[in-house]
Amino acid sequence: MPRLLIVLLTLFLAGCATAPAGPPQSRPLTLLISIDGFRSDYLDRGATPVLAGLAAEGATGPMRPSFPSLTFSNHYTLVTGLHPDHHGMVGNNFDDPVLGRFNQARKETGWWNEAEPIWVTAETAGLTAATMFWPGSETEIRGRRPTYWRPYDSAVSNEARVDQVLAWLDLADGRPDLVTLYFDVVDTVGHATGPGSPETLAAAGQVDAAIGGLVQGLKDRGLYDRTTLVIVSDHGMAPIRPDQTIYLDDALPAGALDVIYASGVAYLAPMPGHEAAVDAALIGRKDHYECWRRGELPARFVLGTNPRVPPIVCLADIGWYLASRARPLRSPGGAHGFDNASTEMQALFIARGPSIRTGVVLRDMDSVDVQPLLGRLLGIAVPVGDGRAADSLPAIRR
Template identity: 45%
Template structure:
């Protein structure tokens, strides 16, 4: 050991004493108080998620949220297709009233044009007001990740933040976009958000609703929901989460095929859509012949003129609906493809909303959501009024949704 000379030792002792006296210790600033964040509302659309997928034992996160919050079976609107129903969920209007009457349709006011899922012209969309537009008008900032219609300027308005749909953007990137928006300072942070996943629907179409690949897709989405809730907790961000699907899924195969051009002469009609239902237009001068063929009884489908579509479908008043509609029994496919060309097995949707296979997921969880509640079966038009109330928006006028139906879901 090295010894220190006495004088040096005394000097060191004096210096040490001076450095440890209370007057010489710099005060430690208090830790900044954690920001107290107000709850946000996040509407999460999971394409093709049937309610019974929660019973497969692969959804620990979403099943826990459902048990702690509110859940129920939701009836889709007709047609049980993606774009009509996702737009119903945010407008509170049925497809017949908000104008997105199918995934593919025509408008007599715009001859020669066809709406598809790539159509972005505002005139297709402006028969309904989505909740994000209502939010922006009320001064509530919104941000939407991929919801159908969210990137289109409807009535001169769109969300403050939005992303154009791209399959290459994976689920984790979609979740992280929501979290990144919520990392902003209070003044620029969105209060109403939307998020969309397509993985389960894609698997259901390719493999069928009962396939292990579809169950794996359900598990994948559940893990992403776990990431979302974990990241929200890390931000100390309370959130009212509302999970919805647009429709369910049913199995299809070659054995349940309706060859439409053997029911009516191919020279009498053209189809706009085929599948679980067929949207049909007569060729010039062939309406009477087509009606005679379609309107008689058929074993696995029913057909109507637009004006005679059954009332429970709430469909046929909009001129964008085809002149004739044929609706197959669940699992059956209407087609004009050559009989020698087999149908691809897997899954589909588009049938009567009353069919159990077409039911859609509904789960809500958050600080303003009633705990442990099972909601009686309801129509999806009632979701938009719920979202409006959670986001602090005024009630909408002239919609089909009734705020009273899901009012018990809100605890406050």
Template identity: 50%
Template structure:
């Protein structure tokens, strides 16, 4: 009898620890607020689901909602799109206009791989969802999401880490589960999780490569580990999982390269960026000749004055953008001969191209108590993810460019 009493006490304690979650008064006073976990698989194209290496993702999609594709913001680059996903603002409006750019007033540079330049909170406009949530009484935890290690408006998530590329996909999941296991007073209601293995493999070996297949399997295994961890804690059916990517990827070709020094004298311009999206400032007295050279048609490159970028791209008004923007055709790169002659690295796979390009489209899968089941929907812009997250968290969204009506049909 004493043994039975002891077992009963232990079981009651265990159940109390895993089931306790705060309630939401405004949206659903009779039910627990679900956990919300936003997962990004960097560089995951929607058609990768057909390659047979992602059974966990396939199962989540079958039991939830999948978009045929999600349209990334332009430019289809990592930092601009990750910040768009959590602010609901186009890059022109939140200010992270590229992976690398310069403040024209101060000359300061933003370089996405340099923590010391990205740490300045003045770069980061808008209000990321973790701040929106914290203002309204929720706790948050972020695993490597771009911007989450910055004190934006003086605020960081309750739990966060500096980016560490050496941490494996499974280790990232284990750390997130550790956060979920914290005592109730410290436990978050909103989490982000970031995987970069697919994007790295695509850059190094190209989207069609077996290395990308291996990365897909690695990330899918990690997601399986997350699902199993949530099930073991009795939380799987109380968790809204939203799985996205920031962009797709395309194979590059030397035949599609544009050498800027074949088009315009480099002595007449200042180049802010080479690559898929090149940014150019004519030097004093050279504006007319530079525009004449760049703005005419080119075989594998299109250039615009920033004020004349097509309106559908929602890009070109931010003062951090230089006067002329040049976009490579899919598979192309804008470079210069000296860089190539000196052995400069060019990726086998790239992104940053036009956001209507099928190979640039992003992933959207969602599964949980708030979502319909077995539903496939047309594509929608990724700015709509932010108001969706605000709805899932039962909070009032900050001003944003998204349209909740576009994603409302996904919900029960």
């Protein structure tokens, strides 16, 4: 769809949308659930009957993540409708010209303020949002937080995460209209053992059972029929092997290269005085990988204009792993960050609820399409992003 038409449709919806009226218990409920690292074809492997049932009752299909296919980048894309180059969270680790180096321990506001996540939009519109873990949800963004939120803690079990969501839904006053819920175990096990392992399939089954508990909890509370579940992942997973590791600094003098991040994708900066040597050693197509200067990446990646993008970006072929001697391969089973068009990187998308058509198989869902969909489900105007207007998505009931 042409960009101008997307903008016009979105502006039309913005003019018509208002926050739903009525007491909280009578209003529709939207639950956004992320299963980190859940490759789209895991749904077909027989270990996730709850997810398969929800998919059959609604719309589903593989979803293309943004590039790079990394956790922080794509979780922020899902809730802002923007590619990483436009929302500013360009990776799991990156440098900002003013703020310094970002890593997952950094919670300061400035990292996230280049875009507005859906929970901020909802709160601004007069709705109530709750976030049971989501990258960015611990931070005040553009002066707002969700009404309810929990600091991320990987030790909190899947079941306890669901229990917290249900506890929020039990509130007589202040029941949330939008809830996010995040599960990390599938990604963790996928890194350790690979996407084809029995352990990864078992982890997917564990999350499926927890979502089953959530569904039952909604039914017990009489909320299921007016709840829309949007279940996504941030990226897929590709198998890797230790003997297919590329050490990017081996062709350079010691101390010539700053490896900011490395996996299926690498973020690199030459050290002062070594720019020409690093360019000569890395730029262009090599065996099993390719490197570009910032601003020269293929247009389809939509990456390279944000100043947080490093001077050099490298991309490995599927199955190969980029590393440095200081940052060697640590999880030999699986990795992501690869080309976002590859089959192995395709993410999960399921939507089920009163506004979602039944039995729809989606062929061209993109992660930037999720935020306008959420806005439509919540009945609020959302900032114009990079995705399609919600009314153009085949999953929506007309």
